[in-house]
Amino acid sequence: MESIDKINGTFDRRVAQETKGEVPSAVIKRLPRYHRYLGDLLAEGQLRISSAELSKLMNVTASQIRQDLNCFGGFGQQGYGYNIKYLHGKISELLGVTEGFSAVIVGAGNLGRALASTNMFRRRGVTRLALFDSNEGIVGTEIHGIPVYHVSELYNFCTENSVDIGVLTVPKEAAYEVAKTMADAGVKGLWNFANMELKLDNEKVIVENIHLGDSLMTLCYEIKENFRTPGTNEAPENE
């Protein structure tokens, strides 16, 4: 009995780690930031880092870092800290960088072109297969090496190429139909830059909405609060 437990020790531990219930969404939203910082450290040639050092760098508590990483199992080593290369690799796996996802960008306006030109996708393991637009004038051309097709070919292209991610940079009015087409074609996730919240009946497809306007508004709020002329609107903050 005792020896069997011993033998299975490593495996049991691994399962126990990865099964630790659902990972809190707060933790997931912090993973990309860890990934970025660890990537920078790696590029600098650093080998190891402790949660205390990383916490200073990132302006969070060491406790939070250890707590967060432990949602996925023990990536560190007592008395040593974390091996940067190993930890970066593990977080890459968690975030799907190593999955080799494919994407198409629908809407070749200014934003679509901007997204076609960054190396943001490639650096995260995502391949952009094509751009789609309704403007016949640019159909058949290439933008930054990515071919532009007519939007009428979207459905077939997605099914034939098993596209994972659809990037929506179309006008608000067109967003729903394009989203539905892609969801029907088996696209797994939509990255939505249209200024509206997509509501699809397709339960399976994941939607990540970008609301740049909301971010601008938050900035305006903070500016207004921080640079308020004393004595105009509100009672002073200290009594």
Added chain:
Amino acid sequence: MESIDKINGTFDRRVAQETKGEVPSAVIKRLPRYHRYLGDLLAEGQLRISSAELSKLMNVTASQIRQDLNCFGGFGQQGYGYNIKYLHGKISELLGVTEGFSAVIVGAGNLGRALASTNMFRRRGVTRLALFDSNEGIVGTEIHGIPVYHVSELYNFCTENSVDIGVLTVPKEAAYEVAKTMADAGVKGLWNFANMELKLDNEKVIVENIHLGDSLMTLCYEIKENFRTPGTNEAPENE
């Protein structure tokens, strides 16, 4: 004594409302979303809405809506609900839409051009005064009606025009210097699209970072989790 309290009742209440301590950051981050939905309802010609109706629309609890709005004072009326036009106006004020902020965009690459072309700023009461770039080839031209100046003129332009907001769409390497220039020139807030976190000693300037890459990563994580082939990595979710 009693009558004086009575007379000051209205005023006291107003002060009490607006002084209610610091507004939780979770609430502030939700304000733009309320603003968007109320704007849509207003455009549809709706006059009033209850927290229960709005909660269904927005997929949040009615309790949260009432709690959130009450951080800023009573915008509703018992037995009636909220007057959409009034509430939308109040949230506009809170978010600084009525402040008439001004902005400049630094970096006239694909993203800078895209931001110059949207009506996102105008719709939120922010005026774009100018674009700045180091490329002499486009200095002197206009993009979407916005003049392009050389980045060497940035400091003087910001001081002379009391620019409130600086939008950074420059490459990572240039971000810090451009940010420092604007902070020194009295710019109040920076909207940072460079893929790095700006750390400025200037305590006053507010920085809102946009990390599109982080959002893409979160989407990849969710896709990976949701479409996991059963039995590969993890133990089943239900025991």
Added chain:
DNA sequence: TAGATTGTTAATCGATTAACAATC
């Protein structure tokens, strides 16, 4: 007045931080 719905307090839930025993 009766019905509806807010504003607000109290209860619950989840996320963060602190502390420390385990262990490299």
Added chain:
DNA sequence: TAGATTGTTAATCGATTAACAATC
């Protein structure tokens, strides 16, 4: 071995939800 630092449990904090009295 002694020192360092994790993994993890317990305590604290903040945010969300439920409930209901106030009031339009």
